[in-house]
Amino acid sequence: MLEFVTRWYKDKFSDPQAVTLLFILFGLWALIYFAGGLLAPLLVALVLAFLLEWPVAQMSRIGVNRTTGASLMLVLFAGIVLLMVFGLVPSLWKQGMSLLTELPAMLDKGMGYLEELTQKYPQYVSAEQVIAMETELKRMLDTQHLLDIGKQILGFSASLLVLMVYTILVPLLVFFFLKDKEELIRGSKRFFPSNRELARKVWGEMNQQIFNYIRGKVIEIIIVGAVSYVFFAFMGLRYSALLGVLTGLSVLIPYVGATLVTLPIALVGFFQWGFSPEFGYLMLGYGIIQALDGNVLVPVLFSDAVDLHPVIIIAAVLVFGGLWGFWGVFFAIPLASLVKAVVNVWPRNHTSDKSDGDGPAGNGITDKTVSE
Structure with missing residues (x-):
């Protein structure tokens, strides 16, 4: 068993570039997993900058400098977001509150239909099942549960202050990511291995x-x-x-x-x-x-x-x-x-693929090829 593990390790990790790739992926994963909450504005800005890079690059090709292109795209994107927030969100919020208000009546109607089914088809839907379902629904809609939901909403409202901070930081980060893309990429390369x-x-x-x-x-x-x-x-x-x-x-x-x-x-x-x-x-x-x-x-x-x-x-x-x-x-x-x-x-170690010949795992490497 130990020999098998050793052979597998040498086969998969004998190439230094493979080890470098593994460490880069692991480092990025650890950074996002353990510091994702702290770096959330930075990650959001990176995603937005990645999406807006293409139109900025197209403007650069026709002679518009990156600073102007980044500014124009940021203003256009902010305008679209504001239009959605003030034009769509209020209507959705109103309809959502109305739906929550009428939800108990909808569920009562559904329960009434289930009770009719118990009378027509008692062999498929039992009265005990309907009563248990109705009890669970009433528990979910009781006063204490609604208070818990209210506390969650208040907690969300408290996070609006953080959201306001994001509305300032994220646009600034997006602008600098777009404006200084090449400079930032060159500066980040020093933190990665050469191979x-x-x-x-x-x-x-x-x-x-x-x-x-x-x-x-x-x-x-x-x-x-x-x-x-x-x-x-x-x-x-x-x-x-x-x-x-x-x-x-x-x-x-x-x-x-x-x-x-x-x-x-x-x-x-x-x-x-x-x-x-x-x-x-x-x-x-x-x-x-x-x-x-x-x-x-x-x-x-x-x-x-x-x-x-x-x-x-x-x-x-x-x-x-x-x-x-x-x-x-x-x-x-x-x-x-x-x-x-x-x-x-x-990368794959050729020595481990010899026995596979021209099969899928061997990538067409035969014994003769290896010996050469």
């Missing part, structure tokens, strides 16, 4: 993929959210703006988000129409939107950015989401692609 060729290959493979993924994800959120809102408004569904935004944001969590957002849409539709043709049309239209997103929009937007099996994507969402919360979920696919890129460029 970093593998790390350069990984970054070269990931750079365009990350940009394509983030750009595609933003476009997907906008398209799915807008189409869902138009469809909900056309159907006359209540809280159409709120549910449209939730549907758009659900694409952040592949395969899981669509399942989670289906529940509030079905609950609102059932409360408004009951089991009627309108409710059926609502769920059919929502299913068509999800099918078009998964089978048409996603392949078009991410054909060059994502080449991962669905099982790997779901596992990445669970792992990285558990490590880094929202940002872990948002970057789960790029991080999984990073792991794949590292595996692809990781």
Whole structure:
């Protein structure tokens, strides 16, 4: 066993560049994991600067200096954010509060329907199950639970002071990242070993993929959210703006988000129409939107950015989401692609591949090739 471990270690870590790549990845992971809370403004600014770099670079090509280009893009981005905050957030907040107010009535209606099912189909739905479910729902909606929610809201309000600090720091950081990009990159290289060729290959493979993924994800959120809102408004569904935004944001969590957002849409539709043709049309239209997103929009937007099996994507969402919360979920696919890129460029010891011949693991290296 010890001989096997020793042989595996020499095979995988005999190349100094591989060790350098491993230490770089481990150092970045440790920095984000242990100091992510302290460095949150810096990380957010890095993400925004990465997104805004492309238009700034295009302006530089036509003769606009980086300072002017960075200023223009920052002002444009800030204007879009302010337009969303003051134009969209108040409406969403109002609809969200209204939905929370009517939630007990919706649940009562649902419980009444379940009681009818116990009378019609007692062999499938028992009265004890309905009573237990009703008791749990009442416990969740009691006064103490609502007070706990109120305390959480107050705690969030207290963090608004931190948010105000971010609104000052993040734009400044984004501006300097865009303006002094080359200088900052040159200065950061001194902290990395010189034999970093593998790390350069990984970054070269990931750079365009990350940009394509983030750009595609933003476009997907906008398209799915807008189409869902138009469809909900056309159907006359209540809280159409709120549910449209939730549907758009659900694409952040592949395969899981669509399942989670289906529940509030079905609950609102059932409360408004009951089991009627309108409710059926609502769920059919929502299913068509999800099918078009998964089978048409996603392949078009991410054909060059994502080449991962669905099982790997779901596992990445669970792992990285558990490590880094929202940002872990948002970057789960790029991080999984990073792991794949590292595996692809990781050097292999030819001596361990001799026995594999021309098979997949041997990379076409035969005994004759090794002897030469």
